Amino acid sequence: MTSSAVDSPELEQVRRRVFLALFVALAVALHTVEVLLPNPLPWFRLGLANILALTALFSYGIQALWVVSIARILIGSLLLGSLFSPGFLLSLGGGLAANTLMSVGYKLWQNKIGPVGVSVLGALGHVTGQLLIAWLVVIRHPSIWMLLPFFLLFALISGIVNGLAADYLLASLYKHPAFAGLKKKQDISNRAAHLEG
């Protein structure tokens, strides 16, 4: 590895593009694998693909978050054959709401919030957005909101799990010299080093 902290901006930009493409590819894979998992209750999804969106957010910022999650929803739905179906609308509505909340949370508490905090915000946004779309498009009946507490509880748990996964991923990614030039890097690797040391 010849990379160092004084890499040229061009190299840094190419590197960013390559990693974003990798994150999208991994997110699409997780999105697809998750559909294959047994699903005892409809609509309860772990949202594992969000791990990669979080990783992109903490490595490259808010724009990268939107790139990874929107690309993941489009490509994932294309692969599964659900593009533009009601299921896709639910996915997109959830994704947009999740991204909005995650962006706002990240921006608002920039130096205080960690991957778990952002992940939980995203998970809550995701189920709320999904239920909103379900209510608008699929079932126009107010009883659907009675499901919200259960969805929120599940989102809280899956949000924590995904956030922790993203935190571990970031901590080990940041040991790699390719991520040496990043600003956000500091506190996450400090925290990780403190835990391991």
Add this chain to the structure above:
Amino acid sequence: MKAIGWVQRLTPFDRKLLVVVAVLVVLSFLLPLTQKAGARVVVSSDNRIIFVAPLDKEQRVELDGPLGITVLQIKDGGARIVSSPCPQKVCIHMGEARHAGDLLACVPNQLVISVEGNEKGEDTEYDFISR
């Protein structure tokens, strides 16, 4: 110590955020309590209202549909379908309707049973298609 190891991976802000969110999630379980009790049950078939009754009067009603007679039971402030000639019996499994806005439907027998609240204008709020 190992069991709470994951908490150490959170920033102090994340921990506070989690507590706030957990409280909100617990509070959201109180949401069903805000539902208004229904006042009367309205049965329609083929877009015509064929039967209206108050929910607090106990009775069994025989409703006529294209397939035959569907029996609706009104008891203890709730309405449920107890027998129906339809093949899947989905309507029977829908259970009880007792809150304003609740709906029971037997699609094969073309019956829609809805529970309405007390005030006239209020219970149309949820559905602007029917307004």
